Amino acid sequence: MVQALQLKTTRNPTPYKISWVKCGMEISVTDMCRVTFSIGRHYVSEILCDVVEMDICHLILGRPWQFDVGAIYDGRTNTYSFDWKGKRLRLLPYSPDRELASPKSKTALFAVSGTAFLNAW
Numbered sequence: 001m002v003q004a005l006q007l008k009t010t011r012n013p014t015p016y017k018i019s020w021v022k023c024g025m026e027i028s029v030t031d032m033c034r035v036t037f038s039i040g041r042h043y044v045s046e047i048l049c050d051v052v053e054m055d056i057c058h059l060i061l062g063r064p065w066q067f068d069v070g071a072i073y074d075g076r077t078n079t080y081s082f083d084w085k086g087k088r089l090r091l092l093p094y095s096p097d098r099e100l101a102s103p104k105s106k107t108a109l110f111a112v113s114g115t116a117f118l119n120a121w
Helices: 063-069 096-101 114-120
Strands: 009-018 027-039 043-051 072-074 079-084 087-091
Touching: 063 079
Parallel strands: none
Antiparallel strands: 009 027, 027 043, 072 079, 079 087
16 A cells, blocks of 8 residues: 555654564564545544555554544444544444445545556556
8 A cells, every 4th residue: 555655654763573464474564654544424534554564454443543533342243433523433344245235326536646557557
């Protein structure tokens, strides 16, 4: 994600190693990056992320984010809920069935620099 969106990284002042991202490998976490992201139409935030190469997803919202927004985890439904500007938001687990059932009339806008767009081809 960092390379594709050409996000600016900075050195992590306290680098560390993790081994839970890729099985059998220890990865050094040496860089950080500010990321602006949205959830639905109502939530937009900027967070400081540690940069790690991952195959599973693009962004992991960890415990500091959960604490900051007051997210509540429901283990039975595997969802997170939190209140934001008078609205109750709920993060659902990924479901390919739900993706197929969604209407196709929705549009999306992805802002990408010209260089990133050309490099994608």
